[in-house]
Amino acid sequence: MLAKLKSYALDGLNGYAVDVELDVNSGVPGYELVGLASTATKESKERVRSAIKNSGYNYPAKRITINLAPADTKKEGPFFDVAIAVGMLIATGQLESNLYKQFVFIGELSLDGKLRSVHGIMPLLISAMQRGEKRFIIPAVNASEASFIAGIEVYAMDTLRDVIDFLSGVVYQPVEISDFKSKCVEHGYGVDFSDVKGQTVAKRALEIAVAGGHNALMIGPPGAGKTMLAKCVPTIMPQMSFEEAIEVTKIHSVAGILDSSIGIVTTRPFRTPHHTTTVPALVGGGNKATPGEVSLAHGGVLFLDEMPEYTRHALETLRQPLEDRKVTVARVLRTVEYPANFMLIASMNPCPCGNYGSKENVCTCTPQQIHHYVNKLSGPLMDRIDLQIEVDNITYEELRGGGETESSEQIKKRVDAARAIQRERYKGLDILTNAEMNAKEMDKYCQIDADSERLLEKAFEKLGLSARGTTRILKVARTIADLEGSENIKSTHIAEAIQYRGIDRKYHL
Amino acid sequence: MKTLTSADRTALALQCVEELANRKKQSLLDALKDVGKPLLEKAVVTKTLGEENAAKFFKAYESLDDYVAKLDALGIDCVSIYSDAYPQRLLDIDDSPIMLFAKGNIALLKTDMIAVVGTRRPTRYGIKVAEEFTREFAHAGLTVASGLARGLDGVAHRACVQQGAPTVAVLACGLDICYPPEHASLLEGILSSGGLVISEYMLGAKPLQYHFPERNRIISGLSRAVLIPEAARKSGSLITARLAIEQGKDVFVVPGNIFSPESEGSNALLREMPHALAIMPEDVLDCLHISHDSSPAEDKSVELDIFETQIVDALHDGEKHFEDLIAATGMTVSALNNVLINLQLKGVVDDIGGNFYALA
Numbered sequence: 111m112l113a114k115l116k117s118y119a120l121d122g123l124n125g126y127a128v129d130v131e132l133d134v135n136s137g138v139p140g141y142e143l144v145g146l147a148s149t150a151t152k153e154s155k156e157r158v159r160s161a162i163k164n165s166g167y168n169y170p171a172k173r174i175t176i177n178l179a180p181a182d183t184k185k186e187g188p189f190f191d192v193a194i195a196v197g198m199l200i201a202t203g204q205l206e207s208n209l210y211k212q213f214v215f216i217g218e219l220s221l222d223g224k225l226r227s228v229h230g231i232m233p234l235l236i237s238a239m240q241r242g243e244k245r246f247i248i249p250a251v252n253a254s255e256a257s258f259i260a261g262i263e264v265y266a267m268d269t270l271r272d273v274i275d276f277l278s279g280v281v282y283q284p285v286e287i288s289d290f291k292s293k294c295v296e297h298g299y300g301v302d303f304s305d306v307k308g309q310t311v312a313k314r315a316l317e318i319a320v321a322g323g324h325n326a327l328m329i330g331p332p333g334a335g336k337t338m339l340a341k342c343v344p345t346i347m348p349q350m351s352f353e354e355a356i357e358v359t360k361i362h363s364v365a366g367i368l369d370s371s372i373g374i375v376t377t378r379p380f381r382t383p384h385h386t387t388t389v390p391a392l393v394g395g396g397n398k399a400t401p402g403e404v405s406l407a408h409g410g411v412l413f414l415d416e417m418p419e420y421t422r423h424a425l426e427t428l429r430q431p432l433e434d435r436k437v438t439v440a441r442v443l444r445t446v447e448y449p450a451n452f453m454l455i456a457s458m459n460p461c462p463c464g465n466y467g468s469k470e471n472v473c474t475c476t477p478q479q480i481h482h483y484v485n486k487l488s489g490p491l492m493d494r495i496d497l498q499i500e501v502d503n504i505t506y507e508e509l510r511g512g513g514e515t516e517s518s519e520q521i522k523k524r525v526d527a528a529r530a531i532q533r534e535r536y537k538g539l540d541i542l543t544n545a546e547m548n549a550k551e552m553d554k555y556c557q558i559d560a561d562s563e564r565l566l567e568k569a570f571e572k573l574g575l576s577a578r579g580t581t582r583i584l585k586v587a588r589t590i591a592d593l594e595g596s597e598n599i600k601s602t603h604i605a606e607a608i609q610y611r612g613i614d615r616k617y618h619l
Numbered sequence: 620m621k622t623l624t625s626a627d628r629t630a631l632a633l634q635c636v637e638e639l640a641n642r643k644k645q646s647l648l649d650a651l652k653d654v655g656k657p658l659l660e661k662a663v664v665t666k667t668l669g670e671e672n673a674a675k676f677f678k679a680y681e682s683l684d685d686y687v688a689k690l691d692a693l694g695i696d697c698v699s700i701y702s703d704a705y706p707q708r709l710l711d712i713d714d715s716p717i718m719l720f721a722k723g724n725i726a727l728l729k730t731d732m733i734a735v736v737g738t739r740r741p742t743r744y745g746i747k748v749a750e751e752f753t754r755e756f757a758h759a760g761l762t763v764a765s766g767l768a769r770g771l772d773g774v775a776h777r778a779c780v781q782q783g784a785p786t787v788a789v790l791a792c793g794l795d796i797c798y799p800p801e802h803a804s805l806l807e808g809i810l811s812s813g814g815l816v817i818s819e820y821m822l823g824a825k826p827l828q829y830h831f832p833e834r835n836r837i838i839s840g841l842s843r844a845v846l847i848p849e850a851a852r853k854s855g856s857l858i859t860a861r862l863a864i865e866q867g868k869d870v871f872v873v874p875g876n877i878f879s880p881e882s883e884g885s886n887a888l889l890r891e892m893p894h895a896l897a898i899m900p901e902d903v904l905d906c907l908h909i910s911h912d913s914s915p916a917e918d919k920s921v922e923l924d925i926f927e928t929q930i931v932d933a934l935h936d937g938e939k940h941f942e943d944l945i946a947a948t949g950m951t952v953s954a955l956n957n958v959l960i961n962l963q964l965k966g967v968v969d970d971i972g973g974n975f976y977a978l979a
Contacts (some may be wrong), residue, residue, distance in 0.1 A: 252872065311941050311974055314952040330973075460972075479803060502940075502973040568964045605960040606953050 116214045117193040118238050120230045120447035121361050122399065129179040130190055130215075133181050133618045137173035139471040143312070145178030150156060150364030151185045157473040158195045163434040165223035166269045168313030168596040170202045186398055188218035189228055192247065193271055195219055196277070201340035209277045212263075216240055216251040232359050235259050247273055254373025257361060258356065264438075290341050290352045290374065295377045304517040311448045312339055315499040315610055316455075320346050321528040322589030323543030325345040325432070325454035325494055327417070331464045337382075337455040339501065340413045343455060344378035345518035346525050350409060358409045361448060366399050379410030381452075383581060385419040393445050394439040399446045402439075404431045406451035417456040418486040425491055432494045435521040454495065458487075487577070496582045497610040528592040544588045556584040569608050583607045623697060625655030627648060628683055629701035632657075632961060634718040636672050637821060643668070644717050652710050654701070673781045676855075689822065695794050696721045696894045698817075704728055712840040712866045715820040719837075720794050721817035725956035727785055728763045733903070734842040734863070736835075736856040737771030742881050743971060745849030748873050749774045752846055755900030757784035759911040764841050767806065767816075768855070769799050771848055780808040789838045790818040791830035798826040816889065832858050839863035843907055846871045846897065851885035869906060871897035921965045926950065931967060931978065938977035 118125040141155055159442060161605060162169045176194060178185050189190045193215035201207040215527075216234055218226040221336040231252040236259060238246070245263045253266035263287040267273045276282050303313060310329065317327040320343060328336045340439040350358070358375045362368040368375070383392055383403040393403030404412060430452035431437045461468040465473040471518045532543055535555065541547065547555065558566075562608075566583070569575055575583075584599070591599045623631065629651075631642045631839050632644045635899045647667045651660055657680065663969040679686075690697065698704045698719040706728040709715050721728070733750060733756050753763050753775045763779050764774040779786035788809055790798065794816060795804045809816060819837065820830065835858050843862040845975040847870070860870050874894045874900040875882025889896060897903050921930060928947075933939060944955055959976060962968035969979045 308942055310945060310952050311956070316958070500972075500974055501977075565964070569960075572964050572966070594953075602953075602957045607958040608960050609956045 111201045111203065112196040115193040115200075115210060116243070117190050118214060118233060119183075119189050120187060120215055120364060121183075121362060121444065122413055123233050123401075123448060125138070125230070125234035125239060126183070127238070128178075128183075128190065129186065130193040131177040131179060131192065133175045134201040135173045135175075139171045139173060141176075143176045143178070145176075145181050146184045147178060148184060148186045148519050151178070151190060154188060154194055154219075157188075157191055157221060157368070158198065161191070161219040161223040161270050162195055162198060163392050164221060165274075167199055167274075168202065168373070169203050170198070172202075174198070180486070182596045183287045183602035187228065187230075188226075188618050189216050189234075189515060191219040192217035192225060192270070192273065199311055200275060205277060206275055207279065209279070210244050211572045214243050214246045215273075215276075216246065217267075217443055218321050219270060223271065225249035225267055225273075230360075230364045231255045232259070232356070232363045232368075235262065236356075236360070240371045242396045243421075245565055246549070247276070249372055252373075253369060254288065255359070255368065256373070257285050257354075258290060258359075259542045259552065260287055275287075288373070290355060290376075293372060293374060297372055297517075299345045299377050301338075301341050302345060302518045304515045306335065306342060307515060309335060309339060309501065312499050312501045313516075315497050316526060318589050318593065319343075319455075319497050320453070321525045321593050322496075322532070322586065323453065323534060323545040324496035324586060324589065325545070326456070326497040326499055327492075327495045328455070328457040328499045328501045329460055330457070331503050332459060334503035336500045336501050337413070337415060338459065340382075340411065340455045340465075341409050342518060343378050343453070346455070346522045347410070348522075348526055350376075350378060354409050357449060361401050361405050363409055365406060367406065377410075379407050379452075380413065381410070382413045382415060383405040385414070387420070387424060388423075389424050389427050392424050393448075393450075394429065394436050394440070394448055399439045399441045399444065402437070403451060404428065404437055404450040405448035408449045410452060412452045412454050413485050414454070414456040414492075415443060415480050417458045418483050422486060424438070424443050425486075426488065429490060429494070430565070440474045445500055456495065457501075459483075462504050492543065493582075494579060496586050499610060524527055524593055527595070528589065531592045531595070535580065544585050547585060547588075552581065552584060556588050556599060558584070558587075558599050558604065559601070562587075565601045565604050565608075571579075573608070573611075575608070575611055578612050583611065586610060623687065623699075624701065626701040627697060627699040628803060629654050630701065630707045630717045631686070631697055632680035633685055633820060634819070635683075636668070636675045636921070638675075639668065639672055639716055641716055641819070645715070648700070648717060656708045668812070669862045676715050687932045690720070693795060693822070694722060695822075696725055698725065698728065698843050701815060703961070706841060708732075708843070709837065709840045712836065714836060716837060716842070719817050719819055720822075721815060722794050723810050724785060724813050725815065727762050727787055727815040728817075728841070730785075731760070731825075731909070731967040732764045732787060732842040733907075734838045734845040734859065736765055736768075736845065736859050737769070737775075737846065737847055738767055738856065738881050739770035739772075740775065740881060741770045741849055742853070742876070742879055744876060744879075745771055745881060746753060746774050748848040750778045752848060752873070752897075752900045752903070753778040754782060755864070755911070756846075756905070757786075759783060759900075759904050759909050761843075762907065763839055764785055766791070766831075766838055767798075767802055768804075771856075773802055773805060776805055776809055776814075780805065780812045780815070783812050785815070786814040787841065788813045789834055789841070790826075791834040792818065792826035793820050793822040793824040794818050796824075808895045817862050819976070824978075831855055831864075835859040836862045839866055839868055842868060844869035844871060844903065846873070846886050846903060847888065848873050849875050849882055850888070851881050851886070852883040854863070855877070857888065871903050871906070873897050884949045921967060922964075923962075923967070926954070927962055927965075927967070930955075930958055930962060932975075934968065934976060934978045938971060938975050940951055941974040944976065959960065 115130045117128045119128045159169050227249050247265050250266040251267045256264040343471040381403050392402050435451040437450045459474040464473040465472050587599045587603040700717045749771045764787040765775045792798045839862045863870050872885050872888050929948050
């Protein structure tokens with residue numbers, strides 16, 4: 111007998127429909143699965159057989175042919191186990207109901223007949239919904255992830271037995287829609303800027319960075335708290351909208367790092383790839399073309415600790431995502447595009463030994479070593495980093511028992527206000543923040559008066575700023591003006607922006 | 620380029636024999652009855668230099684024009700020991716180089732020079748001392764000579780270039796090589812601000828280790844005095860100091876931090892010869908009997924607004940951290956950032972790293 115069921119498989123961040131066709135015939139017992147199945151997909155044979163037997167059904171000793179259509183697309187992953195098992199029971203007459211035709215089946219089976227979670231439920235359901243599918247059967251573990259998609263009916267099942275019962279007419283309740291807002295309140299960041307004592311300069315600089323969407327580099331000795339500061343950055347970024355959260359969740363779901371108990375990403379991501387990271391791990395790739403760290407940081411912060419320690423190749427590959435805000439991962443058989451709109455925060459020691467410019471310790475590096483170290487950061491990459499922040503390791507709570515420190519909430523209010531001004535200004539343009547301005551837009555929105563002009567000139571002369579720094583200074587000054595609610599860029603804004611070009615000022619050895 | 624005299628040509632050909640020590644070359648020049656016509660005294664040459672080197676010398680002498688053309692193309696002048704441009708001070712030392720290659724403003728060779736040399740790994744303190752003294756020297760009309768080395772040498776040259784004062788760099792390699800390579804732009808700056816680069820080495824000569832002490836004798840030899848702002852225990856500037864003393868020049872040493880290894884050399888030198896102590900540029904200038912306007916009012920009287928005055932007052936008793944300044948003045952972070960940048964631009968305050976600030 112023949113059975114045909116609907117399932118979905120992943121291609122990057124999108125799902126595509128896969129028809130699972132089963133033909134069970136008399137003849138020499140055998141099993142054939144066609145349709146460019148990968149190993150994980152092919153191995154469904156053993157899982158399905160055990161699951162069927164252990165759920166109390168019979169596995170047919172017949173000639174079984176399974177086709178995964180379309181036949182010319184490579185099928186990755188164990189999405190089709192449930193569809194195959196259900197199809198087998200239909201084709202052998204163990205399930206007599208036509209209800210199954212209304213459903214899309216997604217799920218992996220374990221040997222005892224339980225439904226195991228699969229990656230990428232959110233993108234699969236969304237793609238299927240866009241193609242008009244309404245009703246789904248998925249593993250119970252993935253229920254919370256599905257609960258954020260309105261307009262479809264999702265049944266989350268524990269076992270194959272439940273699935274068969276349901277298809278035979280037993281009533282089950284579909285997954286209830288969850289509220290995104292309340293989830294956000296429930297699952298916060300766990301860190302706050304008020305936990306960071308001292309570091310006023312760095313905090314102010316990071317506030318500016320977030321307000322204008324600027325990338326930032328922190329320079330300071332080991333143990334100065336650079337990582338802690340960076341971790342707090344997402345807490346002052348604007349609240350994620352539901353749409354943003356869905357986009358981020360899709361990526362995390364495909365990568366398999368989604369917390370299935372929450373089912374959606376409620377906080378802006380903070381990713382810290384180690385400096386030994388490979389290029390595919392950073393930008394995405396592998397033979398499955400999985401998303402890399404830059405995409406996992408989409409909507410949040412990518413923190414590169416000890417930036418000069420990364421391989422030059424890895425750093426250079428960051429240029430495309432920083433420019434285009436997405437990455438294209440090309441593999442032999444397919445090309446996948448992942449969004450990668452992140453804020454880059456990097457940190458570095460002032461020199462290989464970490465003591466250059468320190469008051470207490472003597473730096474043992476030679477000028478060449480320092481030069482070489484700083485030079486690892488190529489010009490084009492540095493051109494994407496607007497703020498250079500000096501962080502020191504003076505522990506101020508020890509000195510004065512910690513005074514009043516602002517909470518992330520207070521800082522966020524100012525950031526939100528500045529972002530609102532930018533949204534208003536760039537209405538109708540393709541950009542959202544000051545950092546994204548191109549030369550033309552800068553001409554229009556970064557006008558400065560004669561006073562500021564003089565100040566800039568003097569700064570070049572006296573502080574040894576590099577010419578390529580001007581653009582950065584103007585953009586940052588624009589953000590500082592926005593934070594102050596000032597329509598025009600004043601010389602005071604320029605002056606503050608100059609403060610955040612530490613490397614330019616100090617490393618012209 | 621001026622045509623070379625016959626004596627110049629002999630000196631140049633002799634310089635081409637790179638294996639020979641300078642003293643040996645001098646002794647040949649002394650032995651020749653007519654320096655301009657070495658070919659007439661082949662026996663003397665062979666006897667003094669040995670056969671192998673004599674052959675090299677004659678060969679170089681014959682193909683001299685090619686070499687001169689090469690120098691010409693690079694804009695390099697030859698100043699031989701017989702040349703009018705050769706500075707008297709250098710003639711007076713024991714081991715005067717028989718030939719100097721020079722690029723830039725040759726007239727500087729005849730000016731009053733002072734050498735500023737020091738550690739290759741200066742501390743902030745050393746850099747500040749070198750800058751301050753160099754500026755004052757240049758202001759008083761002295762030409763500052765140094766070795767273009769990493770560290771304080773570079774600082775001294777740069778300080779001159781920044782105020783448009785001519786400076787002399789003595790290299791330990793051929794003039795077609797820039798060592799250290801990162802000073803290429805500084806070298807250009809020296810030339811474009813009317814300075815001079817000299818070396819006794821042939822084109823293409825690498826900066827070999829033994830070149831450096833040889834080079835140092837020229838630096839001290841050219842100068843009336845040598846100033847050492849900061850020197851570590853094994854610093855090459857100590858060699859310069861020793862050479863300078865042997866040459867009968869004045870040596871001045873600025874005391875350093877007693878805890879810093881980068882000052883060990885200069886402090887040890889001071890213990891040996893306490894009279895070398897210099898704690899301000901005027902100490903040196905007075906000793907050399909060079910007149911200087913007793914600290915001209917310059918543009919020291921910068922106008923400060925009320926906030927800037929507040930900061931300057933707060934910094935009077937020493938360097939302060941950014942947070943301390945906030946505590947002391949009650950300004951907001953952005954306001955303080957602002958005032959600090961303005962003060963830096965006015966040259967009143969220095970950002971000394973690690974978010975610390977101090978009066979300049």
